[in-house]
Amino acid sequence: MSEEKSLNFIEEIVETDLASGKYQSIHTRFPPEPNGYLHIGHSKSICLNFGLAIKYGGKTNLRFDDTNPITEETEYVDSIKEDIRWLGFEWHNEYYASDYFDQLYHFAVKLIQKGLAYVDDSTSEEIALLKGTPSEPGKDSPFRNRTREENLQLFEEMKAGKYKEGEKVLRAKINMASPNMLMRDPLIYRIKHAHHHRTGNTWCIYPMYDFAHGQSDSIEKITHSICTLEFVAHRELYDWFIEKLEIFPSRQYEFARLNMTYTVMSKRKLLKLVNEGFVTGWDDPRMPTISGLRRKGFTPASIRMFCDKIGVAKRENFIDLGLLEFCLREDLNMTAKRVMVVLDPLKLVISNFPDGKTEMMLAENGPDPALGTREIPFSKELWIEKDDFMELPAKKWFRLAPGALVRLKNAYIIRCDGFLKNDAGDIIELQCSYLPETRSGADESGITVKGTIHWVSAAHAKTAEVRLYDRLFNTENPSAEDDDFRTHINPDSLQIINSAFIEPSLETAKIEDRYQFLRKGYFCADKDSTPEKLIFNRTVTLKDTWAKATGK
Protein backbone atom coordinates (compact mmCIF):
# COMPACT_ATOMS: atom_id res chain seq x y z
CA MET A 1 0.00 0.00 0.00
CA SER A 2 1.78 3.11 -1.14
CA GLU A 3 0.42 6.38 0.16
CA GLU A 4 -0.16 8.65 -2.78
CA LYS A 5 2.05 11.66 -2.40
CA SER A 6 0.40 14.87 -3.49
CA LEU A 7 1.94 16.87 -6.31
CA ASN A 8 3.49 20.28 -5.99
CA PHE A 9 2.14 22.97 -8.29
CA ILE A 10 4.91 22.54 -10.87
CA GLU A 11 4.37 18.79 -11.08
CA GLU A 12 0.70 19.54 -11.65
CA ILE A 13 1.56 21.82 -14.56
CA VAL A 14 3.89 19.20 -16.03
CA GLU A 15 1.29 16.46 -15.72
CA THR A 16 -1.31 18.67 -17.34
CA ASP A 17 1.04 19.50 -20.23
CA LEU A 18 1.91 15.86 -20.72
CA ALA A 19 -1.70 14.70 -20.51
CA SER A 20 -2.93 17.31 -22.98
CA GLY A 21 -0.24 16.35 -25.46
CA LYS A 22 1.31 19.82 -25.39
CA TYR A 23 4.63 18.06 -24.91
CA GLN A 24 5.66 14.47 -25.46
CA SER A 25 8.43 14.82 -22.90
CA ILE A 26 9.78 17.61 -20.76
CA HIS A 27 13.10 19.41 -20.82
CA THR A 28 14.35 21.43 -17.86
CA ARG A 29 17.60 23.17 -17.10
CA PHE A 30 19.64 24.31 -14.12
CA PRO A 31 21.11 27.75 -14.98
CA PRO A 32 23.70 28.91 -12.42
CA GLU A 33 25.81 32.00 -12.94
CA PRO A 34 29.45 31.00 -12.37
CA ASN A 35 30.16 33.82 -9.94
CA GLY A 36 30.10 31.91 -6.66
CA TYR A 37 29.72 28.51 -5.12
CA LEU A 38 26.45 26.63 -4.98
CA HIS A 39 24.64 26.65 -1.64
CA ILE A 40 21.84 24.73 0.02
CA GLY A 41 19.29 27.03 -1.62
CA HIS A 42 20.54 25.97 -5.04
CA SER A 43 20.11 22.35 -4.11
CA LYS A 44 16.38 23.00 -3.87
CA SER A 45 16.41 24.15 -7.49
CA ILE A 46 18.73 21.33 -8.55
CA CYS A 47 16.54 18.66 -6.94
CA LEU A 48 13.47 20.26 -8.51
CA ASN A 49 14.81 20.58 -12.05
CA PHE A 50 16.65 17.27 -12.22
CA GLY A 51 13.99 15.53 -10.14
CA LEU A 52 11.24 16.58 -12.53
CA ALA A 53 13.09 15.17 -15.54
CA ILE A 54 13.81 11.92 -13.72
CA LYS A 55 10.23 11.56 -12.52
CA TYR A 56 8.65 12.28 -15.89
CA GLY A 57 11.31 10.81 -18.13
CA GLY A 58 12.74 14.03 -19.54
CA LYS A 59 16.11 15.73 -19.74
CA THR A 60 17.91 18.43 -17.81
CA ASN A 61 20.65 20.66 -19.18
CA LEU A 62 23.28 22.35 -17.12
CA ARG A 63 23.59 25.85 -18.50
CA PHE A 64 25.95 28.46 -17.18
CA ASP A 65 24.44 31.90 -17.36
CA ASP A 66 27.72 33.61 -18.13
CA THR A 67 26.76 36.97 -19.56
CA ASN A 68 28.75 39.12 -17.15
CA PRO A 69 32.49 38.61 -17.72
CA ILE A 70 33.43 40.83 -14.77
CA THR A 71 32.30 38.46 -12.04
CA GLU A 72 32.51 35.05 -13.64
CA GLU A 73 35.37 32.58 -13.38
CA THR A 74 36.29 29.06 -14.36
CA GLU A 75 36.92 28.14 -10.73
CA TYR A 76 33.21 28.58 -10.13
CA VAL A 77 32.28 26.53 -13.17
CA ASP A 78 34.35 23.64 -11.89
CA SER A 79 32.98 23.78 -8.37
CA ILE A 80 29.40 23.94 -9.63
CA LYS A 81 29.85 20.83 -11.75
CA GLU A 82 31.50 18.95 -8.92
CA ASP A 83 28.71 19.87 -6.51
CA ILE A 84 25.88 18.83 -8.83
CA ARG A 85 27.51 15.46 -9.44
CA TRP A 86 28.16 14.99 -5.75
CA LEU A 87 24.48 15.63 -5.07
CA GLY A 88 23.81 12.68 -7.34
CA PHE A 89 22.66 14.27 -10.60
CA GLU A 90 23.97 14.05 -14.15
CA TRP A 91 23.06 16.59 -16.78
CA HIS A 92 22.10 15.84 -20.35
CA ASN A 93 24.05 18.65 -22.01
CA GLU A 94 26.50 21.15 -20.66
CA TYR A 95 25.89 24.54 -22.23
CA TYR A 96 26.90 28.14 -21.70
CA ALA A 97 24.90 31.23 -22.54
CA SER A 98 28.15 32.38 -24.12
CA ASP A 99 27.77 29.52 -26.64
CA TYR A 100 24.89 31.56 -28.02
CA PHE A 101 26.51 34.98 -28.25
CA ASP A 102 26.43 34.88 -32.05
CA GLN A 103 22.81 33.84 -32.17
CA LEU A 104 21.88 36.37 -29.53
CA TYR A 105 23.55 39.10 -31.54
CA HIS A 106 21.45 38.15 -34.56
CA PHE A 107 18.32 38.15 -32.42
CA ALA A 108 19.15 41.73 -31.45
CA VAL A 109 19.65 42.68 -35.09
CA LYS A 110 16.29 41.14 -35.90
CA LEU A 111 14.64 43.24 -33.23
CA ILE A 112 16.24 46.38 -34.65
CA GLN A 113 15.06 45.46 -38.13
CA LYS A 114 11.55 45.05 -36.79
CA GLY A 115 11.77 48.51 -35.26
CA LEU A 116 11.68 46.99 -31.78
CA ALA A 117 15.09 48.03 -30.49
CA TYR A 118 17.25 51.14 -30.53
CA VAL A 119 20.66 52.36 -29.54
CA ASP A 120 20.57 54.85 -26.69
CA ASP A 121 23.44 57.29 -26.04
CA SER A 122 22.11 58.39 -22.65
CA THR A 123 24.20 57.90 -19.54
CA SER A 124 23.03 55.35 -16.99
CA GLU A 125 21.91 58.24 -14.75
CA GLU A 126 19.82 59.75 -17.53
CA ILE A 127 18.27 56.39 -18.31
CA ALA A 128 17.45 55.82 -14.65
CA LEU A 129 15.89 59.26 -14.42
CA LEU A 130 13.65 58.75 -17.44
CA LYS A 131 12.64 55.33 -16.22
CA GLY A 132 10.21 56.85 -13.71
CA THR A 133 9.33 55.01 -10.51
CA PRO A 134 7.02 52.09 -9.79
CA SER A 135 4.16 54.54 -9.27
CA GLU A 136 5.06 57.10 -11.97
CA PRO A 137 5.42 56.34 -15.66
CA GLY A 138 8.71 56.88 -17.42
CA LYS A 139 9.50 59.19 -20.33
CA ASP A 140 10.82 58.43 -23.77
CA SER A 141 14.54 58.73 -24.39
CA PRO A 142 15.55 61.40 -26.94
CA PHE A 143 17.23 58.61 -28.92
CA ARG A 144 14.12 56.43 -29.04
CA ASN A 145 13.15 57.29 -32.58
CA ARG A 146 16.37 56.72 -34.49
CA THR A 147 15.94 55.02 -37.85
CA ARG A 148 16.47 51.30 -38.30
CA GLU A 149 19.46 51.97 -40.50
CA GLU A 150 21.08 54.23 -37.95
CA ASN A 151 20.43 51.73 -35.15
CA LEU A 152 21.81 48.90 -37.21
CA GLN A 153 24.98 50.79 -37.95
CA LEU A 154 25.43 52.02 -34.39
CA PHE A 155 24.90 48.53 -32.99
CA GLU A 156 27.44 47.13 -35.38
CA GLU A 157 29.90 49.80 -34.32
CA MET A 158 29.24 48.90 -30.68
CA LYS A 159 30.12 45.33 -31.52
CA ALA A 160 33.21 46.47 -33.40
CA GLY A 161 34.54 48.18 -30.32
CA LYS A 162 34.18 51.74 -31.52
CA TYR A 163 32.71 52.97 -28.23
CA LYS A 164 33.74 53.07 -24.63
CA GLU A 165 31.88 51.32 -21.84
CA GLY A 166 28.71 53.17 -20.90
CA GLU A 167 28.74 55.28 -24.05
CA LYS A 168 25.89 53.41 -25.73
CA VAL A 169 23.45 50.62 -24.97
CA LEU A 170 20.90 48.72 -26.98
CA ARG A 171 17.37 48.89 -25.64
CA ALA A 172 14.17 47.09 -26.52
CA LYS A 173 11.47 49.51 -27.63
CA ILE A 174 8.42 48.54 -25.64
CA ASN A 175 6.53 50.97 -23.42
CA MET A 176 7.94 53.62 -21.11
CA ALA A 177 4.58 53.91 -19.35
CA SER A 178 4.18 50.24 -18.51
CA PRO A 179 3.31 49.54 -14.87
CA ASN A 180 5.97 46.83 -15.12
CA MET A 181 9.33 48.58 -14.80
CA LEU A 182 10.99 45.83 -16.80
CA MET A 183 8.90 46.68 -19.84
CA ARG A 184 10.07 50.33 -19.87
CA ASP A 185 12.50 49.84 -22.72
CA PRO A 186 14.85 47.45 -20.93
CA LEU A 187 18.56 47.40 -21.75
CA ILE A 188 19.43 44.32 -23.71
CA TYR A 189 23.09 44.87 -24.67
CA ARG A 190 25.84 46.81 -22.93
CA ILE A 191 29.48 47.47 -23.74
CA LYS A 192 32.09 45.76 -21.58
CA HIS A 193 35.68 45.74 -22.70
CA ALA A 194 36.40 42.76 -20.51
CA HIS A 195 37.94 39.34 -20.83
CA HIS A 196 35.35 36.57 -20.75
CA HIS A 197 36.21 33.24 -19.15
CA ARG A 198 35.20 31.37 -22.32
CA THR A 199 35.02 33.76 -25.26
CA GLY A 200 38.13 35.68 -24.30
CA ASN A 201 38.28 39.02 -26.09
CA THR A 202 35.99 38.09 -28.97
CA TRP A 203 33.18 40.29 -27.70
CA CYS A 204 32.97 43.73 -26.21
CA ILE A 205 29.19 43.81 -26.05
CA TYR A 206 27.34 41.42 -23.79
CA PRO A 207 23.62 40.64 -23.56
CA MET A 208 21.78 41.34 -20.34
CA TYR A 209 20.12 38.53 -18.39
CA ASP A 210 16.71 39.21 -19.91
CA PHE A 211 18.08 38.99 -23.42
CA ALA A 212 20.04 35.81 -22.77
CA HIS A 213 18.15 33.60 -20.41
CA GLY A 214 14.84 33.15 -22.16
CA GLN A 215 16.48 32.95 -25.57
CA SER A 216 18.84 30.27 -24.31
CA ASP A 217 15.87 28.36 -22.94
CA SER A 218 14.23 28.66 -26.32
CA ILE A 219 17.32 27.58 -28.28
CA GLU A 220 17.56 24.47 -26.07
CA LYS A 221 13.82 23.89 -26.40
CA ILE A 222 13.36 23.96 -22.66
CA THR A 223 9.70 23.22 -21.95
CA HIS A 224 9.56 24.28 -18.32
CA SER A 225 11.93 27.03 -17.27
CA ILE A 226 11.80 27.10 -13.51
CA CYS A 227 13.14 30.01 -11.51
CA THR A 228 12.58 31.82 -8.24
CA LEU A 229 9.86 34.29 -7.36
CA GLU A 230 11.84 37.49 -7.86
CA PHE A 231 11.68 36.78 -11.60
CA VAL A 232 7.90 36.87 -11.77
CA ALA A 233 7.97 40.38 -13.19
CA HIS A 234 10.46 39.24 -15.83
CA ARG A 235 8.00 36.76 -17.27
CA GLU A 236 6.16 39.44 -19.28
CA LEU A 237 9.44 40.41 -20.94
CA TYR A 238 10.45 36.77 -21.35
CA ASP A 239 7.26 36.14 -23.29
CA TRP A 240 7.56 39.39 -25.24
CA PHE A 241 10.97 38.44 -26.65
CA ILE A 242 9.77 34.95 -27.58
CA GLU A 243 6.78 36.42 -29.38
CA LYS A 244 8.70 39.13 -31.26
CA LEU A 245 11.61 36.87 -32.14
CA GLU A 246 9.18 34.11 -33.17
CA ILE A 247 11.16 31.38 -31.44
CA PHE A 248 10.34 28.22 -29.49
CA PRO A 249 7.89 29.13 -26.72
CA SER A 250 9.60 28.05 -23.51
CA ARG A 251 7.50 28.91 -20.47
CA GLN A 252 8.73 30.28 -17.19
CA TYR A 253 7.37 29.17 -13.80
CA GLU A 254 8.39 30.60 -10.47
CA PHE A 255 8.68 29.04 -7.03
CA ALA A 256 9.74 30.43 -3.64
CA ARG A 257 13.43 30.25 -2.86
CA LEU A 258 14.68 28.55 0.28
CA ASN A 259 15.25 30.59 3.42
CA MET A 260 16.64 28.93 6.50
CA THR A 261 17.13 29.91 10.14
CA TYR A 262 20.63 30.88 11.33
CA THR A 263 21.80 31.09 7.73
CA VAL A 264 22.50 33.70 5.07
CA MET A 265 21.85 32.62 1.53
CA SER A 266 22.82 35.49 -0.75
CA LYS A 267 25.99 35.04 -2.78
CA ARG A 268 26.93 38.61 -1.99
CA LYS A 269 26.92 37.89 1.74
CA LEU A 270 28.65 34.55 1.38
CA LEU A 271 31.37 36.19 -0.69
CA LYS A 272 31.78 38.76 2.08
CA LEU A 273 32.23 36.03 4.67
CA VAL A 274 34.95 34.50 2.53
CA ASN A 275 36.71 37.73 1.52
CA GLU A 276 36.67 39.24 4.98
CA GLY A 277 38.00 36.11 6.62
CA PHE A 278 35.04 35.20 8.80
CA VAL A 279 35.47 31.70 7.40
CA THR A 280 38.43 29.97 5.81
CA GLY A 281 36.89 29.69 2.33
CA TRP A 282 33.84 28.73 0.31
CA ASP A 283 34.13 25.18 1.62
CA ASP A 284 34.51 26.11 5.27
CA PRO A 285 32.30 23.64 7.15
CA ARG A 286 30.30 26.51 8.62
CA MET A 287 29.24 27.74 5.20
CA PRO A 288 25.83 26.76 3.80
CA THR A 289 27.56 25.99 0.49
CA ILE A 290 27.33 22.48 -0.92
CA SER A 291 31.10 22.19 -0.64
CA GLY A 292 30.99 23.41 2.95
CA LEU A 293 28.29 20.95 3.87
CA ARG A 294 30.20 18.17 2.13
CA ARG A 295 33.35 19.00 4.04
CA LYS A 296 31.40 19.13 7.25
CA GLY A 297 30.25 15.57 6.63
CA PHE A 298 26.80 15.91 5.08
CA THR A 299 25.65 13.14 2.76
CA PRO A 300 24.06 13.80 -0.64
CA ALA A 301 21.09 11.65 0.39
CA SER A 302 20.41 13.82 3.42
CA ILE A 303 20.28 16.96 1.29
CA ARG A 304 18.00 15.32 -1.23
CA MET A 305 15.73 14.15 1.59
CA PHE A 306 15.66 17.69 2.93
CA CYS A 307 14.68 19.14 -0.44
CA ASP A 308 11.95 16.57 -0.71
CA LYS A 309 10.58 17.42 2.72
CA ILE A 310 10.51 21.21 2.35
CA GLY A 311 8.28 21.01 -0.71
CA VAL A 312 7.82 23.48 -3.54
CA ALA A 313 5.33 26.35 -3.35
CA LYS A 314 5.03 30.06 -4.02
CA ARG A 315 4.82 31.48 -0.54
CA GLU A 316 7.76 32.86 1.40
CA ASN A 317 9.19 30.27 3.74
CA PHE A 318 11.65 30.16 6.59
CA ILE A 319 12.76 26.60 7.19
CA ASP A 320 14.05 25.49 10.56
CA LEU A 321 17.72 24.51 10.35
CA GLY A 322 16.66 21.65 12.62
CA LEU A 323 14.91 19.99 9.70
CA LEU A 324 18.17 19.81 7.74
CA GLU A 325 19.85 18.30 10.79
CA PHE A 326 17.02 15.83 11.21
CA CYS A 327 17.49 14.58 7.64
CA LEU A 328 21.22 14.32 8.21
CA ARG A 329 20.89 12.27 11.40
CA GLU A 330 18.25 10.12 9.79
CA ASP A 331 20.71 9.13 7.04
CA LEU A 332 23.88 8.96 9.13
CA ASN A 333 22.20 6.87 11.82
CA MET A 334 21.86 4.04 9.36
CA THR A 335 25.25 4.31 7.69
CA ALA A 336 27.87 5.76 10.04
CA LYS A 337 30.32 3.47 11.84
CA ARG A 338 30.30 3.81 15.61
CA VAL A 339 33.64 4.47 17.28
CA MET A 340 34.76 5.69 20.68
CA VAL A 341 36.54 9.00 21.07
CA VAL A 342 37.17 11.00 24.23
CA LEU A 343 37.12 14.73 23.62
CA ASP A 344 37.64 16.10 27.09
CA PRO A 345 39.60 13.43 28.99
CA LEU A 346 39.62 12.36 32.61
CA LYS A 347 41.82 9.47 33.70
CA LEU A 348 40.13 6.41 35.16
CA VAL A 349 42.13 3.65 36.85
CA ILE A 350 40.64 0.22 37.47
CA SER A 351 42.37 -0.84 40.66
CA ASN A 352 41.49 -4.52 40.49
CA PHE A 353 42.52 -4.97 36.86
CA PRO A 354 46.00 -6.51 36.35
CA ASP A 355 48.84 -4.14 35.47
CA GLY A 356 49.99 -4.40 31.89
CA LYS A 357 47.17 -6.68 30.79
CA THR A 358 45.26 -5.99 27.58
CA GLU A 359 41.91 -7.56 26.80
CA MET A 360 40.38 -7.27 23.36
CA MET A 361 36.68 -6.37 23.48
CA LEU A 362 34.29 -7.05 20.62
CA ALA A 363 32.28 -4.10 19.37
CA GLU A 364 29.63 -3.75 16.73
CA ASN A 365 30.40 -1.13 14.11
CA GLY A 366 26.81 -0.04 13.87
CA PRO A 367 23.17 -1.00 14.14
CA ASP A 368 23.28 -2.53 10.69
CA PRO A 369 24.92 -5.99 10.99
CA ALA A 370 26.41 -5.45 7.55
CA LEU A 371 28.77 -2.92 9.11
CA GLY A 372 30.45 -5.79 10.98
CA THR A 373 32.43 -5.83 14.21
CA ARG A 374 35.88 -4.85 15.43
CA GLU A 375 38.07 -5.41 18.46
CA ILE A 376 39.01 -2.70 20.92
CA PRO A 377 41.81 -2.92 23.48
CA PHE A 378 40.87 -2.60 27.14
CA SER A 379 43.32 -2.10 29.98
CA LYS A 380 43.78 -0.82 33.50
CA GLU A 381 44.00 2.85 32.65
CA LEU A 382 41.34 4.50 30.53
CA TRP A 383 40.26 7.90 29.35
CA ILE A 384 36.64 8.88 29.84
CA GLU A 385 34.82 12.20 29.36
CA LYS A 386 35.11 14.68 32.20
CA ASP A 387 31.41 15.39 32.04
CA ASP A 388 30.53 11.74 32.61
CA PHE A 389 31.45 12.18 36.27
CA MET A 390 29.80 14.31 38.93
CA GLU A 391 31.16 14.53 42.43
CA LEU A 392 27.75 15.62 43.65
CA PRO A 393 25.36 13.93 41.25
CA ALA A 394 22.33 15.83 40.03
CA LYS A 395 18.85 14.42 40.28
CA LYS A 396 18.26 11.61 37.77
CA TRP A 397 21.98 11.48 37.02
CA PHE A 398 22.92 8.02 35.90
CA ARG A 399 26.48 8.31 34.88
CA LEU A 400 29.54 8.11 37.14
CA ALA A 401 29.57 9.45 40.72
CA PRO A 402 31.15 8.30 43.96
CA GLY A 403 29.81 4.82 44.67
CA ALA A 404 27.85 4.64 41.43
CA LEU A 405 27.87 1.80 38.91
CA VAL A 406 28.03 2.30 35.13
CA ARG A 407 28.71 0.10 32.16
CA LEU A 408 31.76 0.82 30.07
CA LYS A 409 30.44 0.36 26.56
CA ASN A 410 31.44 -3.01 25.10
CA ALA A 411 33.32 -3.85 28.32
CA TYR A 412 32.65 -4.21 32.03
CA ILE A 413 30.47 -2.65 34.65
CA ILE A 414 32.55 -0.58 37.03
CA ARG A 415 32.03 1.05 40.39
CA CYS A 416 33.55 4.38 41.31
CA ASP A 417 35.44 3.97 44.58
CA GLY A 418 37.08 7.36 44.81
CA PHE A 419 38.80 10.20 43.05
CA LEU A 420 41.88 12.39 43.20
CA LYS A 421 41.97 16.17 43.10
CA ASN A 422 44.87 18.46 42.36
CA ASP A 423 45.80 21.52 44.39
CA ALA A 424 43.39 23.65 42.41
CA GLY A 425 40.53 21.38 43.38
CA ASP A 426 40.04 19.87 39.93
CA ILE A 427 39.28 16.20 39.70
CA ILE A 428 42.21 14.56 37.92
CA GLU A 429 41.65 10.84 38.34
CA LEU A 430 38.89 8.38 39.17
CA GLN A 431 39.59 5.19 41.04
CA CYS A 432 37.26 2.38 40.12
CA SER A 433 36.90 -1.37 40.36
CA TYR A 434 35.45 -3.60 37.70
CA LEU A 435 33.05 -6.51 38.03
CA PRO A 436 34.78 -9.37 36.12
CA GLU A 437 31.53 -11.32 35.71
CA THR A 438 29.91 -8.47 33.74
CA ARG A 439 32.04 -8.71 30.60
CA SER A 440 30.11 -7.47 27.61
CA GLY A 441 28.48 -10.28 25.69
CA ALA A 442 29.07 -12.76 28.51
CA ASP A 443 27.30 -11.08 31.39
CA GLU A 444 25.12 -13.42 33.41
CA SER A 445 25.43 -11.45 36.61
CA GLY A 446 21.97 -10.00 36.42
CA ILE A 447 23.33 -6.64 37.45
CA THR A 448 21.75 -3.76 35.58
CA VAL A 449 22.92 -0.18 35.41
CA LYS A 450 21.20 2.87 34.03
CA GLY A 451 24.24 4.48 32.47
CA THR A 452 26.66 3.41 29.79
CA ILE A 453 29.68 5.53 28.96
CA HIS A 454 32.36 5.42 26.30
CA TRP A 455 36.09 5.18 26.93
CA VAL A 456 39.48 4.71 25.27
CA SER A 457 42.35 2.64 26.68
CA ALA A 458 45.06 5.12 27.67
CA ALA A 459 47.91 2.83 26.67
CA HIS A 460 46.47 2.25 23.21
CA ALA A 461 44.88 5.61 22.45
CA LYS A 462 45.95 7.67 19.46
CA THR A 463 45.29 11.37 19.19
CA ALA A 464 43.55 13.55 16.65
CA GLU A 465 42.47 17.14 16.25
CA VAL A 466 38.73 17.59 16.49
CA ARG A 467 36.94 20.69 15.20
CA LEU A 468 33.63 21.35 16.90
CA TYR A 469 31.47 23.52 14.71
CA ASP A 470 28.44 25.43 15.83
CA ARG A 471 26.09 27.61 13.83
CA LEU A 472 27.79 30.58 12.16
CA PHE A 473 25.14 33.03 13.35
CA ASN A 474 23.54 33.39 16.72
CA THR A 475 20.28 34.93 15.62
CA GLU A 476 17.55 33.16 13.70
CA ASN A 477 17.44 35.63 10.87
CA PRO A 478 20.78 37.38 10.46
CA SER A 479 19.52 39.15 7.32
CA ALA A 480 16.47 40.48 9.14
CA GLU A 481 16.54 44.23 9.47
CA ASP A 482 18.68 47.24 8.93
CA ASP A 483 21.72 46.19 10.88
CA ASP A 484 24.70 44.46 9.28
CA PHE A 485 24.40 40.69 9.15
CA ARG A 486 28.01 40.43 10.27
CA THR A 487 27.08 41.67 13.73
CA HIS A 488 25.18 38.42 14.22
CA ILE A 489 28.17 36.15 13.67
CA ASN A 490 28.62 33.62 16.43
CA PRO A 491 32.12 34.15 17.86
CA ASP A 492 32.15 30.56 19.13
CA SER A 493 31.27 28.88 15.85
CA LEU A 494 34.49 26.85 15.95
CA GLN A 495 36.11 25.21 18.93
CA ILE A 496 39.28 23.23 18.29
CA ILE A 497 40.33 20.29 20.42
CA ASN A 498 43.99 19.76 19.71
CA SER A 499 44.33 16.24 20.93
CA ALA A 500 41.32 14.13 21.52
CA PHE A 501 41.91 10.45 22.34
CA ILE A 502 40.71 8.15 19.60
CA GLU A 503 40.43 4.38 19.58
CA PRO A 504 43.17 2.67 17.49
CA SER A 505 40.83 1.55 14.70
CA LEU A 506 40.22 5.18 13.74
CA GLU A 507 43.81 5.63 12.74
CA THR A 508 43.08 4.38 9.25
CA ALA A 509 40.34 6.93 8.62
CA LYS A 510 40.45 8.50 5.18
CA ILE A 511 39.32 11.95 4.14
CA GLU A 512 35.51 12.26 4.02
CA ASP A 513 35.01 9.04 6.04
CA ARG A 514 32.04 9.51 8.34
CA TYR A 515 31.65 8.17 11.85
CA GLN A 516 29.50 8.41 14.86
CA PHE A 517 31.67 9.19 17.86
CA LEU A 518 29.59 7.32 20.36
CA ARG A 519 27.35 9.62 22.44
CA LYS A 520 29.06 12.69 20.96
CA GLY A 521 27.82 13.15 17.44
CA TYR A 522 28.68 12.49 13.84
CA PHE A 523 32.16 13.36 12.61
CA CYS A 524 33.97 13.37 9.31
CA ALA A 525 37.68 13.21 8.49
CA ASP A 526 38.78 16.60 7.17
CA LYS A 527 40.91 17.23 4.12
CA ASP A 528 43.46 19.09 6.26
CA SER A 529 44.41 15.74 7.80
CA THR A 530 48.03 14.62 7.32
CA PRO A 531 49.65 11.24 7.95
CA GLU A 532 50.99 12.72 11.18
CA LYS A 533 47.79 14.33 12.29
CA LEU A 534 44.22 13.27 11.74
CA ILE A 535 41.56 15.96 11.83
CA PHE A 536 37.85 15.39 12.33
CA ASN A 537 35.00 17.83 11.82
CA ARG A 538 31.86 17.57 13.86
CA THR A 539 29.07 17.17 11.36
CA VAL A 540 26.22 17.39 13.84
CA THR A 541 25.66 16.48 17.47
CA LEU A 542 23.41 13.68 18.57
CA LYS A 543 20.07 14.68 20.00
CA ASP A 544 20.69 15.18 23.67
CA THR A 545 17.62 15.14 25.87
CA TRP A 546 19.75 15.17 29.01
CA ALA A 547 21.49 18.40 28.03
CA LYS A 548 18.13 19.87 27.16
CA ALA A 549 16.61 18.82 30.48
CA THR A 550 19.46 20.40 32.43
CA GLY A 551 19.19 23.63 30.46
CA LYS A 552 22.39 23.02 28.46
Next chain:
RNA sequence: UGGGUUAUGGUGUAAUGGUAGCACAACAGAUUUUGAUUCUGUUUGUCUAGGUUCGAAUCCUAGUAACCCAACCA
Protein backbone atom coordinates in the same frame (compact mmCIF):
# COMPACT_ATOMS: atom_id res chain seq x y z
C1' U B 1 -6.75 52.73 -6.70
C1' G B 2 1.30 52.05 -9.68
C1' G B 3 1.95 46.78 -10.99
C1' G B 4 2.79 41.79 -9.42
C1' U B 5 2.89 37.51 -5.88
C1' U B 6 1.33 35.12 -1.41
C1' A B 7 -1.75 34.19 3.17
C1' U B 8 -3.63 26.80 6.73
C1' G B 9 -0.61 24.91 14.19
C1' G B 10 5.92 27.31 16.49
C1' U B 11 8.10 25.92 11.19
C1' G B 12 7.09 23.72 6.44
C1' U B 13 3.49 21.40 3.44
C1' A B 14 -1.44 18.71 1.88
C1' A B 15 -6.77 18.78 1.41
C1' U B 16 -8.95 21.26 -5.97
C1' G B 17 -17.37 22.56 -2.26
C1' G B 18 -18.13 17.10 1.81
C1' U B 19 -14.14 13.98 8.54
C1' A B 20 -8.52 20.07 8.30
C1' G B 21 -4.02 15.44 7.25
C1' C B 22 1.47 14.66 7.13
C1' A B 23 6.57 16.00 8.55
C1' C B 24 9.87 18.73 11.78
C1' A B 25 9.74 21.06 16.53
C1' A B 26 7.61 20.81 21.56
C1' C B 27 5.65 17.78 25.62
C1' A B 28 4.61 12.88 28.19
C1' G B 29 5.58 7.66 28.52
C1' A B 30 7.83 2.60 27.01
C1' U B 31 12.30 0.13 25.34
C1' U B 32 17.60 0.70 25.28
C1' U B 33 25.12 -1.88 26.81
C1' U B 34 24.80 5.46 22.95
C1' G B 35 20.24 10.09 28.09
C1' A B 36 21.17 8.10 20.58
C1' U B 37 17.98 4.99 17.67
C1' U B 38 13.07 2.69 17.92
C1' C B 39 7.89 2.64 19.64
C1' U B 40 3.28 4.88 21.82
C1' G B 41 0.57 9.06 23.02
C1' U B 42 -0.51 14.57 23.68
C1' U B 43 -0.71 19.93 22.64
C1' U B 44 -1.12 23.63 18.83
C1' G B 45 -3.96 25.89 12.71
C1' U B 46 -7.62 27.76 7.86
C1' C B 47 -5.41 36.51 7.96
C1' U B 48 -10.16 39.66 9.13
C1' A B 49 -15.37 40.97 8.22
C1' G B 50 -19.51 40.00 5.47
C1' G B 51 -22.05 36.86 1.74
C1' U B 52 -23.50 32.23 -1.41
C1' U B 53 -24.53 27.01 0.01
C1' C B 54 -27.65 21.58 3.34
C1' G B 55 -22.30 22.14 3.79
C1' A B 56 -16.63 26.87 2.63
C1' A B 57 -9.55 26.48 3.88
C1' U B 58 -11.73 26.05 -1.05
C1' C B 59 -16.67 30.17 -4.38
C1' C B 60 -18.15 35.83 -4.16
C1' U B 61 -17.42 40.98 -1.98
C1' A B 62 -14.62 44.30 0.93
C1' G B 63 -10.50 44.82 3.87
C1' U B 64 -5.60 43.58 6.26
C1' A B 65 -0.57 41.85 6.25
C1' A B 66 3.99 40.10 4.02
C1' C B 67 7.20 39.82 -0.13
C1' C B 68 8.98 41.43 -5.21
C1' C B 69 9.77 45.54 -9.10
C1' A B 70 13.05 52.16 -10.17
C1' A B 71 21.52 47.30 -11.29
C1' C B 72 24.84 48.94 -18.12
C1' C B 73 23.79 42.05 -11.78
C1' A B 74 21.63 37.31 -12.44
